Amino acid sequence: MSDQNEVPAVGGKSFTAVAINSASKAGEWIKTKLGNHTSLSLKYSAQDLVTEVDKGAETMIRNLVQTHFPHHSFLGExxxxxxxxxxxxxxxSVRDAEYLWVVDPVDGTTNFVHGFPFFSVSIALAHKGxxxxxxxxxPIRDELFVAEKGKGAYVRGRRTQVSEEQTLRDSLLATGFPADPNYALPINMRGLQALVPQVRNIRSGGSAALHMAYVAAGRLSGFWEYGLNSWDLAAGALLVTESGGQVTDTKGNPYHLGVRHAAASNGHIHEAFVKVLEKAESDV
Structure with a gap:
């Protein structure tokens, strides 16, 4: 796909081309390391993993970005x-940056470690927030999802569009299982328990960024998860909104970089979707 032609650069600068190039190069390198990582350590919990591949990919992306935009700020997981x-x-610490790159070098590290082929590179650029x-x-499917503010979103050279499901009962949703065992996981499980009887089915692939991309591409009707970070959501949120969908927090408030409990959907089901999550969250 000739992304640089189909998704023009912002403001005359090739921000998008740099993001595409960085994601592609990091992703191809990550793929060569599948089943071949040499270090594994825990971060926040037993479910929150990191390898030398995560760190190496982030360094690669940072270096590629800063080669072109040395004065931009960078926030990587x-x-x-x-x-x-x-x-x-x-x-x-970077909220006042004019330009901020927000990067998750391997979104789905647990999958990567186990050889489960569902992980992604997520790169976003924010201008004044x-x-x-x-x-x-x-990298496994060689699918590159690209969005620019006001100019749409694309995968494999085609414009992405959210799905048409109008009701929860016709919807396929996705969620994740948060690494925070004390707050985010229990509340996410209450949402899961509340939604399962009301929807067609629910999936959990293990990469929030890819789940959001799948909402944008119409493969999922919606996605939610508690306890996420800016690098999990930023790129995917733009993909969804530029594909005609809606992204909010789990109470229905507008998305911003500080949102940690997120809900994304095709827009048609969003009100009902968030209402179920709100009720589950309050039923403590």
Whole structure:
């Protein structure tokens, strides 16, 4: 796909081309390391893993971005201490940046470690706090999802469009199982229990960024998860909105980089979707 032609650069600068190039190069390198990583350590919990591949991919992306835009700020998952408080502090430290790259080098590290082929590279660029470029690359399927603010979203050269399901009962949703065992996981499970009887089915692939890309591409009707970070959501959120969908927090408030509990959908089901999550969240 000739993404650089089909998704023009923002403001005369090739932000999108750099994001595409960085995601593609990192993704191809990550794929060569599948089944061949040499280190594995825990971060926030037993479900929150990191390998030398995560760190190497983030360094590669950072270097590629800073070669072109040395004065831009950079927020990558592997440069932040584990835990929600550290994530919040890291985002606050760059909140006033004019241009901020928000990067998850391997979204789905657990899948990568186990050889389960569902993980992605997620790269977003925010201008004064608003995401203007979003790229999610699945190296296993060689699928590159690209969005620019106001210019649509694409995969394999085709414009993406959210699905047409009008009701929860016709919907295929996705969620994840958060690494935070004390707050995010229990509340996510209450949402799961509440939604399962009301929808067609629910999936859990293990990569929030790819789930969001699948909502954008019409493969899922919606996605939610508690306890996420800016690097999990930023690129995918733009993909969804540029494909005609809706992204909010789980209470229905507008998405911004600080949102940690997120719901994304085709828009048609969003009100009913969030209403179920709100009720499940309050039924403690």
């Amino acid at each position: 592997e440069g932040v201490e584990p835990g929600p408080e550290a994530s919040d502090r890291a985002l606050q 608003e995401v203007i470029v979003g790229v999610v690359y699945d």
